[in-house]
Amino acid sequence: MLTFLIWSSALLSQPWRTVPKSNKDNLDFVKSYKPRNSKVKHLRILLHGPTGAGKSSFINSVDSVLQGRVTGRVPTDATSEKSFTEQYKTYKIHKDQENFYSVIFNDTMGLEKSPDDGVHVEDLKLALRGHVRDGYQINPKRKMQTGDPSYNPSPTLDDKVHVLVSVIPAGSVTLLSEEVWKKMREVRLAARDMGIPQVAILTKVEKACAEANKDIKNVYKSKFLKEQVDMFSEMLGLPLNCIFLVRNYETKNSMNDDISALILCALRHMIDYGEDYLKDL
Numbered sequence: 587m588l589t590f591l592i593w594s595s596a597l598l599s600q601p602w603r604t605v606p607k608s609n610k611d612n613l614d615f616v617k618s619y620k621p622r623n624s625k626v627k628h629l630r631i632l633l634h635g636p637t638g639a640g641k642s643s644f645i646n647s648v649d650s651v652l653q654g655r656v657t658g659r660v661p662t663d664a665t666s667e668k669s670f671t672e673q674y675k676t677y678k679i680h681k682d683q684e685n686f687y688s689v690i691f692n693d694t695m696g697l698e699k700s701p702d703d704g705v706h707v708e709d710l711k712l713a714l715r716g717h718v719r720d721g722y723q724i725n726p727k728r729k730m731q732t733g734d735p736s737y738n739p740s741p742t743l744d745d746k747v748h749v750l751v752s753v754i755p756a757g758s759v760t761l762l763s764e765e766v767w768k769k770m771r772e773v774r775l776a777a778r779d780m781g782i783p784q785v786a787i788l789t790k791v792e793k794a795c796a797e798a799n800k801d802i803k804n805v806y807k808s809k810f811l812k813e814q815v816d817m818f819s820e821m822l823g824l825p826l827n828c829i830f831l832v833r834n835y836e837t838k839n840s841m842n843d844d845i846s847a848l849i850l851c852a853l854r855h856m857i858d859y860g861e862d863y864l865k866d867l
């Protein structure tokens with residue numbers, strides 16, 4: 587279980603990244619998006635990262651933004667020291683009673699320090715290639731085998747991952763163990779070798795920075811949060827323009843345009859990168 591402190595933080599005179607004042611363009615884009623590649627029905631986004639990073643909460647937050655109300659469809663837990671997610675799950679977001687949006691998310695167990703805990707790196711590599719079926723029960727002590735019932739021997743392009751998203755709490759960049767960083771880098775390199783685009787989101791910004799907790803519009807003006815993004819970029823090797831700061835709706839009961847703006851900004855770029863990847867196939 588990752589824990590945080592509220593850090594005091596000075597502000598930059600200007601934000602290092604601008605967020606649209608209106609959510610309409612990004613929201614309309616996401617709602618109307620359909621992959622141009624005729625071989626796929628959905629853009630598949632895989633979330634991975636340490637236990638307690640906010641992967642499931644991000645899916646709930648995207649669902650909330652698209653539904654226009656705070657939802658809690660994906661199970662989460664605020665107290666467990668182990669990953670609350672134990673299966674490889676696919677989540678589609680309802681557009682109406684009969685249709686879904688064209689972006690789907692795969693959620694999985696978190697990465698942990700011990701080799702006998704958390705999702706196995708080899709399972710994540712198989713998931714990238716589309717070999718892991720929805721509902722696969724993850725066993726940290728045993729990686730998936732080709733003869734397992736949940737192993738998909740002949741994945742289609744629709745089954746494969748189109749965008750890999752690394753998720754980590756903003757206040758934990760310097761607290762993660764080297765073992766977890768090593769696992770995240772291994773998954774990142776596997777995705778690179780497959781040509782899969784990568785994005786990262788730093789979550790729980792309100793717990794990492796007092797200024798962001800006071801006013802979420804301070805997120806991209808916070809010196810502390812900018813330092814965390816810079817360190818994350820150096821440690822994982824992702825460029826700065828692929829790293830986004832997010833506050834999930836896990837502690838909120840009502841919608842907030844500024845919180846939604848951060849979520850939509852990150853999601854828009856995930857879709858853009860994924861569409862570029864599909865366009866070249």
